[in-house]
Amino acid sequence: MKRPSRVCGSCSACCRAMAVHELEKDAWQACKHLHSSGCGIYARRPASCRNFACQWLRGVLEVDGTVDSDLRPDACGVIFDYQPGTAFGDVYTAWEVEPGASARGHARDIIEGLAERFRVMIVSPDRGGEDGTFRRRFVGPGDGTRGSSGPSLPSES
Ligand code: SF4
Numbered sequence: 529m530k531r532p533s534r535v536c537g538s539c540s541a542c543c544r545a546m547a548v549h550e551l552e553k554d555a556w557q558a559c560k561h562l563h564s565s566g567c568g569i570y571a572r573r574p575a576s577c578r579n580f581a582c583q584w585l586r587g588v589l590e591v592d593g594t595v596d597s598d599l600r601p602d603a604c605g606v607i608f609d610y611q612p613g614t615a616f617g618d619v620y621t622a623w624e625v626e627p628g629a630s631a632r633g634h635a636r637d638i639i640e641g642l643a644e645r646f647r648v649m650i651v652s653p654d655r656g657g658e659d660g661t662f663r664r665r666f667v668g669p670g671d672g673t674r675g676s677s678g679p680s681l682p683s684e685s
């Protein structure tokens with residue numbers, strides 16, 4: 529299957545919703561370097577930012593019959609990541625940009641598809657995300673081993 533070519537474009541979901549330890553930025557706090565035109569320190573952004581590419585950007589999230597841009601994290605409300613070898617095994621992370629987003633629309637569809645074969649950790653902001661604390665819950669197979677070969681999604685099989 530040919531994967532779509534994707535760019536972040538106007539999405540800044542990870543700059544708003546994910547922690548950046550080099551900047552002491554908590555999750556769900558907008559980065560102080562984020563401007564309307566994008567990252568204000570792009571050329572010297574921290575390694576955490578340089579190294580991160582969500583699963584949508586990597587081109588591995590698809591839902592049949594869905595416009596590609598509707599799956600981008602700023603549109604679907606969830607950032608998907610793949611994390612092998614965590615304390616919980618190899619997991620897909622569904623990181624809510626907004627509280628409750630994982631239960632709605634395309635994000636819910638993606639999670640349901642992933643959970644047929646992989647362990648998915650859904651991370652939600654606690655107390656509205658005001659202090660970076662979070663709740664997590666798991667869906668999918670409990671042993672966490674089925675995703676061990678890497679980030680391939682059900683739609684690719
Ligand atoms: S969430 Fe994904 S698509 Fe959006 S800015 Fe971050 S890496 Fe790019």
Ligand code: SF4
Nearest residue numbers: 543559561562567577
């Ligand atoms: S430093 Fe730039 S890329 Fe990193 S979180 Fe802030 S705005 Fe985003």
